[in-house]
Amino acid sequence: MKVLSKKLDQFLERVLVEHEARRKTTGYTNRDMVDVLLELAEDPMLDVKLERHGVKAFTQDLLAGGTESSAVTVEWAMSELLKKPEIFKKATKELDQVIGQNRWVMEKDIPSLPYVEAIVKETMRLHPVSPMLSPRLAREDCKVGEYDIKKGTQVLVNIWTIHIDPLIWENPNEFNPDRFIGKEIDVKGQDFELLPFGSGRRMCPGYALGLKVIQSSLANLLHGFNWSLPGEVKPEELDMEEIYGLSTPRKFPLVVIAEPRLPLGLYNSMI
Structure with a gap:
């Protein structure tokens, strides 16, 4: 389980990095759930801070729930x-x-x-x-x-x-x-x-x-x-x-x- 956890974390980190890179491109408008989560993680107005591992956890829930x-x-x-x-x-x-x-x-x-x-x-x-x-x-x-x-x-x-x-x-x-x-x-x-x-x-x-x-x-x-x-x-x-x-x-x-x-x-x- 520990080995699998590391592999999943590497995969999810790559997904987040790809989304962060796309968000920096000019004219990027097609947002998905990961983009929304990343925006929430950066929102200073939220009472509860959404950490990076929280974004990964919720993304993993989406994948597991749909497969x-x-x-x-x-x-x-x-x-x-x-x-x-x-x-x-x-x-x-x-x-x-x-x-x-x-x-x-x-x-x-x-x-x-x-x-x-x-x-x-x-x-x-x-x-x-x-x-x-x-x-x-x-x-x-x-x-x-x-x-x-x-x-x-x-x-x-x-x-x-x-x-x-x-x-x-x-x-x-x-x-x-x-x-x-x-x-x-x-x-x-x-x-x-x-x-x-x-x-x-x-x-x-x-x-x-x-x-x-x-x-x-x-x-x-x-x-x-x-x-x-x-x-x-x-x-x-x-x-x-x-x-x-x-x-x-x-x-x-x-x-x-x-x-x-x-x-x-x-x-x-x-x-």
Whole structure:
């Protein structure tokens, strides 16, 4: 861990140095999150000084929040789809109609793929990467439901329980992306029945990156390959056990067979 920490620090230091150099160029206007953090670190008006290591730490949070959790979600999506081939076929049909057979899915295509988006939402509903939101601290006495919460109480929100609440969701334990078709429910913290990234000022800082990575990765995996389980494994026998830590991945990695479904030249261009 100490060796890895030094390597990460070297990488993040290089990122900061590159941004500092760009900020000194004439006419530099395209700021990103690192630029904003560096500006805050130099702001003499702030009550709390943002040190350089704080900028690195927050940048690392953004990267971690948008990558590891994304891989876990995509693996769960593929697992659920392999258990329900009819949903798999529905998704690939949409991809063929919208994208065609001569190119890969691009980020700008996602709004035109409502069923793929619905699959992502349903995966996040059944398999939230972090079932318990990070603790909140009550700033004042308040009432939540039937409970009196005193100022200073630490509250943990169990979003997994919300996501499978039968009072909110019909057949909550069933993987059914169609439940989101034609509905405005989103995962960006405004719809409290679906909170995979949390909500408010404490929601996941890397959610925008994570969501784009999940949608684009899953869409291209479905579009570019035919997927099947090894011959001896039937869909209903696929092990869906999970483990709980900082995230909630599968207990056993998903093992599948992939075969190309697009012209072979596209795979060469991707490589």
